[in-house]
Every structure is written in C-alpha cells, then in structure tokens.
Amino acid sequence: MNRHLLPDEIDLLLDGEAGFGVAPLKAHVRQCPECAAEVEAARFVVAELEALPHLAPSPLFAERVMAQVQVFEPWHVALLDTLRRFVPQSRPARVLAGAGAVSVASVLTVALLWLGARLDVLTMLGGTALERAQGAARGILGDAVASALGDPAVGLLGSGTGVALIATTFILAVIIAAAGLRRVAAAGRNRQ
Incomplete structure (x- = not known):
C-alpha cells in the first residue's frame, strides 16, 4: 500500500472486522510505523471512552428538549387541525352540523346559478355601481380642485x-x- 490508512480503515481495524479488505490493512500497519501509531492512539481513545461511566438521561429529558424545538408544520396539516377543532365530538351533533353545511352550500349554489343565468342583471348592477363610484370620485376631485385652484379650474377639468x-x-x-x-x-x- 503506497498511502497511509484512512480514518474509516482505522475504524475497520478497531472494530475487529474480518473481511476481504482487512488483511492488506493489517499488513500495512505492521510495515508502517505512522499508521501503527495512529491505530494505537485510536485504540487508546476507544478504551478511554469505554472506561467512562454510562449515564442515562432523566426520564423527562426528551420531553424538555422537544418542548424547546420548533417543529415545522405544513399548512395543510395546520388547516386540518384547525378544522377538526370546529367539528363536534358527538355523532348527533356532527350529523346536524353536516346537514347545516349541506343546506348552506345548496342555497349558495342555487343563488350563484340563478345569478349566472341572470348575467344581464349582474352587468346592470356592476355598471350602476361603477357609475356611482365614478360620480363620487369626480365630486371629490372637483371639490379638491375647486378648493386648490378655484371654480374656473373645475370647469376646465370637466x-x-x-x-x-x-x-x-x-x-x-x-x-x-x-x-x-x-x-x-x-x-x-x-x-x-
């Protein structure tokens, strides 16, 4: 082997793995004093870590940590959770709420279909509303121009x-x- 061992190769030797690629690694360690020193230093670290006492966190540790973690909640999940709060818990109340929702949806659908069939009425109402808005805007603009520039300017603007x-x-x-x-x-x- 023309190179020194990589960290994952040292880990293979420390774990005591047996396999196709381990024999050349062991042969290299016997021939290379630098890699042998690296393997021994890694063995020392592993031995010291194993000698440390094994501690277990308190039973509420995970709950305290997770209480401080901000979890991303997709919009559709938040929407469903919000809607579930408005759904009654008892079956008769859910049936009554469902019947009310179907009734309201039916009335709105019929009203929209009627308005769609009466498109000329909608056009007339829209035109009337637009004319009134334009008249109000002209009145406000005319008053502003009259107060700033005088009545002749309003006539010129008209x-x-x-x-x-x-x-x-x-x-x-x-x-x-x-x-x-x-x-x-x-x-x-x-x-x-």
Missing part, C-alpha cells in the same frame, strides 16, 4: 380639452424635471 391640457402640462413638467435632475447629476460628476 371639458375634454381641459383634461388634455392638464395631461400635457403634467407630461411636460415631468420631462422638464427629469432634464433638470440630469443636468444637476452631470454637474456633480464634473466637479469630481
């Missing part, structure tokens, strides 16, 4: 050309601000 004028002014202000910031940054780099 016309189509006023909205285009405001949008154009906003876009120009953003472009001018970006160009100004770019010049300030360039001037700062030039000073360095």
